[in-house]
Amino acid sequence: MATEVTAADIQAGRGVGSSPGAARGIEIVPRRGLPIVGVVLVALIVAIAGNWLWALDFFHVVGGGLWTAIDLFVGLVIGPILGRLSISARMEFSARFMPKMVLIMPTLVTMTLGSGFQLARRLGNLSAVSPNHGWLVASFVVVGVMAVIALGVLEPANIAVLFEMRRPNPRGEVIARLMQRFIYTAGVTGVMQVATLVIMTKLAS
């Protein structure tokens, strides 16, 4: 039974191999979602090429809002709940949740940053004489920190966990070690996202 697997079992790598269905049929990149990503990226290119204020605003606000909300929701709400579930339940959830995040997060980040840079240029905030320039540079730094954490630490762990789950007998200690990265970085990411909210509302005011 799933509830018989303890935290000590994870560390020892026991019990997770019997997780029903979690290790089977995991699609690391959900192919059905790729056309949607393609449409979003093409629309973003058109918006940047046309330099339309509304379209740039739309991509930046929608992408940025979802990025921040998902980051905070996953870190502060889903993460602690997951931590209290049985190992089996965690794997079942992660096997369905993480592949979707592989597509959703990079798409949202590309939407937000691509449209944001163009928007800043169009509104003149990139200019060093703009009163908003300091806030904009602060947002670059915040995004830079989040980019390093996301691209250099979390995304590789995400992909590695999915590969591990595809094994006939996933090793609990490997998954637990990789998932530690999410716990270690949740605080930094949370602070950076709150800083983003402060900076963006300041820029828009």
Added chain:
Amino acid sequence: MAPGAGQGTPRATSAPVGALAVGALCLIVAGGIYLAAHIPGPVSLLPAYVLLVAAVGLIAIAGSMLWRLTEFNWACFFRVGRWSLLAYLISAGMLEYVFVLDRVPRAELVLLTSMLVVYAVDIPLILAFTVARLQDLTT
């Protein structure tokens, strides 16, 4: 091949390839922030070039360490690496498109393009190494 290879033994490669590649990513991001904070105005390119060269150096060291690995699932490394390379080339291409569209001056554009190339190679390296180092040799 090491004893136990291909029999379910985890390959806990200890070479700090991932750490070096993440270090390179930090340098590239710092260079990008420096340039983005100054363009479209006049900017000294020297700090950005120093960061770029340092990042390339770290990737070269990581690459040489990787090349010397004997017990490593190269098939998995290349499988993950080529797909993530495709994804990040598209991502870098979109950024390049914005820079060209915005008529970034030639000198800055060359530097930004070089940084994007490093970015597009470095992240697939991190992804592929992180996954492959945990795989058995036969998978």
